[in-house]
Amino acid sequence: MEEENLGQPLLKKRYYQNCPGCKVDRAKELGTDVSIRNISYIWMTVLCGTLPIASLFPFVYFMVKDFNVAESEEDISAYAGYVGSSFMLGRSLTSILWGIMSDRYGRKPVIIIGVMTVVVFNTLFGLSTNLWMAISMRFFLGSLNGLLGPVKAYTTEIFIEEKQALGLSSVVAAWGVGLVIGPALGGYLAQPTLKYPHLFPKDSFWDKFPYFLPCFVISVFAFVVAIACIWLPETLHYHNGSKESNDNVEAAEVDSSEIKKDKSIFLNWPLMSSIIVYCVFSLHDIAYQEVFSLWAVSPRRLGGLNFTTNDVGNVMAISGFAMMIYQLALYPSLQKACGPVNLARITGALSIPLLQSYPFMTLLSGSTLYLVLNIASILRYLMFETISTGLFLLQNRAVEQHQRGAANGFAMTAMSAFKIIGPAGGGALLAWSQKRLSASFLPGTHVVFLVLNIVEGVGVILMFKPFLGEKKEKPMEQLQ
Template sequence: MTATATPLPVAGMAIVLSTLTSESSSVQFLFPFIPFMVHSFGVDEEDVGFYAGWIASSFMLGQFLSSLFWGWASDRIGIRPVLLSGLAATVIGTVAFGFSKSLKQAILVRLACGLLNGNIAVVKTYIGLITDETNEARAFGSIALCWGAGGIIGPTISGLLSEPASKYPNVFGENSIWSEYPYLLPCLVTSVIPTFGFLVGIFFLKEPDRKSKPHDGSLAHVQLEEETDDNCAESAKWEKQEMGDAASFKEKKCLVRSDSAMTYAFSKKALLASVAYALLRLVVICLDEATPLLMSIPRAAGGLDFNTSDIGLALFGQGLLLVLHVLIIFPNLKM
């Protein structure tokens, strides 16, 4: 008999949706204009793709290097401050990227933004803490939904608002800050999304109760089944000999220490899941980054000769298809 699904917490899911959407838009918003931005730095046409890849990947490189730290920090100081600091870093980093005047500056800004933001991993732990077995599948399904939403919002904004002085001279003027920083406007507008998430978090985000869950999802608190671990049994026997009958061991549970937690993290199942996910993301991100490059190349060189607006609208369609898949096809899939 199927258990009745517990309603998803409104405030908690608002945090999840705003955080994931801001992360998605922050990763994808630069795709429509990044080939043109790199070229504006004085990079040769044949090297644009190479350096565009460096800029796009530097954010994820930063998150890769700092993800374990932010997971550790969320266990020590709590999920709330980690999520809020990550959103704040996204706001500052997105705006700072719009002021980039050189290739080196653009790469360093994106790298710093990734280093200071571990929200993609931490928010998944948060989902596990605010849901139960009856509703966690729906909650985790929101990850793909938010990624698609960010793929709609971010590229569309940046595609239409890039180089505003040349596209809309009557509105922004040809000799203004928008001429000096042609990609600042989309960065400013995109930063509104993590700003909204930050404000929602300030007023509504509460630290989840880890004690209410037998497994809180963190590496430091991986819990094994009761009385099934030989080491735990030996430990219990030794403690009972030392302490006598003063303590009850009937409800003793084995909490894996930090060294055992790392063993769990590198178990066969965990590694297989990680490798499969990494390969999937490799294919997706290659398509996400290669598509705008192909679109921006002149027709004479085998490209499509799209401008930033054309690329933004094309990526809008891609994000829309992902959202429709999550809303229509994914719920009907059977295990």
């Protein structure tokens, strides 16, 4: 028997025996419990996509310095920005292509290819011996790693509708934690012969490649995830040798007049406006991460904090732990009370004075500096997570399920394009600011954080009407 008519008669759903998507849909209909296995897959794959993005920030300053390409110490930050931007350049060029491939060949193969890309090119990046090799490996890592977009679409397809918000929240939580834990790993594990000489002796392999260890640890994790993804359920539908979407499976449920009303995603203003706002905040976020790490490890005479990579790793680890607790325990209640958009507006406005206080931390030292910096870092990451989660929920609510793959692919491309500017622009701006420490107006890093706040301010303004649109919910009688 090729197909089975199961489920409630009014829904007229058809399940094909050899279709992986039908198996997923049937499992969702038979039970409403959230699968811990599915959430684990989401966390593992998202971490594989995010850990390499920012893991280099604590040590890229020292890596570029070891390459001996900078004419002066002030120029190191600019070259470090090029290394950071190369990943986003690669991802911006291929995100739509990977989204199309996931629609055609399935979410699972694209996700596995993305994870294996981390294994190969993140390892090679740790073995870089010159600036161009480092930039090339980061570029290939970004261009061949197209898993984040398909994971977002996969998340909406693997959970029942009532649990999709939890699934999307898991994506955002894992993504945010990865962007914090990544730098923590980079900070703890870079230059191991200096930090752990009893385990990694001088003149050994680890001394020749001092930045390989954090990359290797992330690559080993990715290899384990790649093996685990063999059992990843596929959500794409295969019927009679052809590939169909969820919407085609349930075509009997959808009135043909409804389909004709679907607009192009580019004409969907609630979607496009939320993507534009998200791109502005993404630019701000990646620039902040680049600037913060470079500023923290810069010497005091250049307006920095003279931190070690371990110090930066400690700050990142504490922020990541706090963000995990916040996302899982506090955010749902706050979001329910204020709404995702209003909460994002409030936190965006509060983050501006917080960020402008950073340059004044150079006046502190010792335990006071560590305490103040950790509090500021925790608040800043919690605020960004609040903003990004709200906008991400807004994007996915602005389109129907059959358009979410294309919407997420375009969002990833646009976000990556904006993030190309962040590391290069932030590094160049910091390098320029370190040459004007004695300026009478906004000396040193004061001008850097002012520029970051201008970007943040633009994002906050765009979150208000008439720019930001919200999808109008259908009346309940139309949904019944």
